[in-house]
Amino acid sequence: MxxxxxxxxxxxxxxxxxxxxxxxxxxxxxxxxxxxxxxxxxxxxxxxxxxxxxxxxxxxxxxxxxxxxxxxxxxxxxxxxxxxxxxxxxxxxxxxxxxxxxxxxxxxxxxxxxxxxxxxxxxxxxxxxxxxxxxxxxxxxxxxxxxxxxxxxxxxxxxxxxxVDEAPAADQDQASQYKRDLGLPDDELVVGVVGNLYPVKGHTHLLDAIPLVLKDCPRTTFLLIGRGELEVPLKTKAKTLGIEERVRFLGLRHDVPKLLAVMDVFAMPSLSEGLSIALLEAMAAAKPVVVTRVGGNPELVVEGETGYLVPAGEAPPLAKAILALLGDPSRAALFGSRAKQLVEERFxxxxxxxxxxxxxxxxxxxxxxxxxxxx
CATH class of the missing domain: 3.40.50.2000 (Glycogen Phosphorylase B;)
Structure with missing residues (x-):
């Protein structure tokens, strides 16, 4: 040995x-x-x-x-x-x-x-x-x-x-319970991102996209999971944009699989990536994804099949892609199923x-x- x-x-x-x-x-x-x-x-x-x-x-x-x-x-x-x-x-x-x-x-x-x-x-x-x-x-x-x-x-x-490990998908009852644990109603739409709150992760661009999403889908909550140096500036920006009631800063969590289970869309606005573990885990959990076209992201996400790739640093395309999935649950479910299969085959x-x-x-x-x- x-x-x-x-x-x-x-x-x-x-x-x-x-x-x-x-x-x-x-x-x-x-x-x-x-x-x-x-x-x-x-x-x-x-x-x-x-x-x-x-x-x-x-x-x-x-x-x-x-x-x-x-x-x-x-x-x-x-x-x-x-x-x-x-x-x-x-x-x-x-x-x-x-x-x-x-x-x-x-x-x-x-x-x-x-x-x-x-x-x-x-x-x-x-x-x-x-x-x-x-x-x-x-x-x-x-x-x-x-x-x-x-x-x-x-x-x-x-x-x-x-x-990443293969992830068992949560059933509807489990997902509903996890939503209740977060104080969210069953009919609330949820968009989430997992990543430390550092400039390279691009959270500020997601915040800029949120008002555009809320115009068409006002009953949407955004979960930001991670900790880091930008927590206070990002919270301040959310308040300035008037979206603080729709954004949850959850910090470092040890129950990410449960949080993924409540998400309708996983969004990752990074400015640079190697090969994202958070993205792989979201795909393994059968989540449709919206991510920036940087680093290894295009090698994980098949455009128009498992998710959408958008330009980095631009809020309107990010919002448009999120809305496309929130507004079409059947497409979102199909993308998520394909994403899970891809991870099980290659990652x-x-x-x-x-x-x-x-x-x-x-x-x-x-x-x-x-x-x-x-x-």
């Missing part, structure tokens, strides 16, 4: 952090033993431990932390680690250095475009890590982005999509874990000659 050390420089909550935990917990346990190494305690540590994963915190507070690398090296030797799976920039670069010292292969996952590519040293660092690596992108869009920004050869990059957690497992086996088989990088 091979031991995989999953390294994360972020402790969540977020899509990348959820993949760290899900991947570590979902690998074939007859072939792989997962342990987790985090730069700091927090949400991710709690999630990993709740799933029975041995989790270590290796404190880290700056670039090129030699003490961290020493502690990580000792952990690798003590736990007899066979391959390192690193997530995000700091974990990737430090993980690459300690992997070379410890002579173990590295798999590194970049979850999105973020800001890493704006600094020359970050682009150089990824090129350095990838010289002896096979890179993997979580979407074709991210693959193209990495190639363009780093100059890495296209044939050095493959795609492994994120995956399950099992498929993702199996593909990473094959990648680990490939890396271990040629140890210590090469590292493997996933983006």
């Amino acid at each position: 091979n031991t995989v050390l999953h390294l994360s420089s972020s402790s969540g909550p977020g899509g990348a952090e959820r993949i760290v935990c899900a991947l570590a917990a979902s690998l074939d346990r007859s072939r792989y033993r997962s342990i987790v190494g985090l730069f700091r305690p927090g949400w991710l540590k709690d999630q990993c431990e709740s799933r029975g994963l041995t989790t270590y915190v290796l404190p880290h507070d700056g670039f090129m932390q030699w003490k961290w690398m020493r502690d990580c090296y000792r952990l690798i030797k003590r736990e007899r680690v066979d391959v390192i799976q690193a997530h995000e920039f700091d974990a990737i670069v430090h993980g690459a250095l300690v992997a070379k010292i410890a002579r173990v292969p590295l798999v590194a996952t970049i979850h999105g475009k973020h800001y890493f590519w704006e600094k020359r040293r970050r682009r150089w660092a990824y090129r350095w890590v990838s010289r002896s690596a096979q890179m993997v992108a979580v979407s074709e869009d991210l693959k193209r982005f990495v190639v363009a920004r780093t100059g890495i050869a296209e044939d050095r990059i493959q795609v492994i999509y994120n995956g 399950t957690l099992r498929l993702m874990a199996d593909r990473y497992g094959a990648l680990y086996q490939q890396a271990i088989s040629r140890k210590p000659a090469r590292a493997v990088v996933a983006a």
